[in-house]
Amino acid sequence: MLKLNKVQQKKYDEIIDNLKLKSIKITEIRSNIIKLIIISEHINIQQLTLKLEKLLGNVNLASIYNTIDLLLKEHSISSNTFDGKNIWYELSTNKSAHIKCDECGDIKHVSVDKLNNINFNEFEKLLNDRNKHLEHVKIELHVICEQCQTKTK
Incomplete structure (x- = not known):
């Protein structure tokens, strides 16, 4: 289970509340993806997948991509590419x-x-x-x- 400090927990709660307001289901994988993005500041799909597998065991890659797409659509996270190849995700500001x-x-x-x-x-x-x-x-x-x-x- 991922532990968040007070500032991270506040950010997490804001994202979750926003998703719930839109009747978006908060699944275990969605919850953990949000927490990992908050904790990591910058994370790519490969890193995210490895960390999720350590936490949850076998994970569905489509669920990860669908959650990332959802969080991007909701403007909860944003993406950056620093090398023109890898996409890194972080909280939107x-x-x-x-x-x-x-x-x-x-x-x-x-x-x-x-x-x-x-x-x-x-x-x-x-x-x-x-x-x-x-x-x-x-x-x-x-x-x-x-x-x-x-x-x-």
């Missing part, structure tokens, strides 16, 4: 930023409190000039991390 090392592939999530210092109004001004409404922002910063810089020296 209206602002998200990631730092990816282009050498080793390490991905770091930028915390929301650090994003609060960025002036997102400039994006809204840019879109208002085009009669568009900003839904959410994803920022992806590509770097060479300190460890990779050390290796190449």
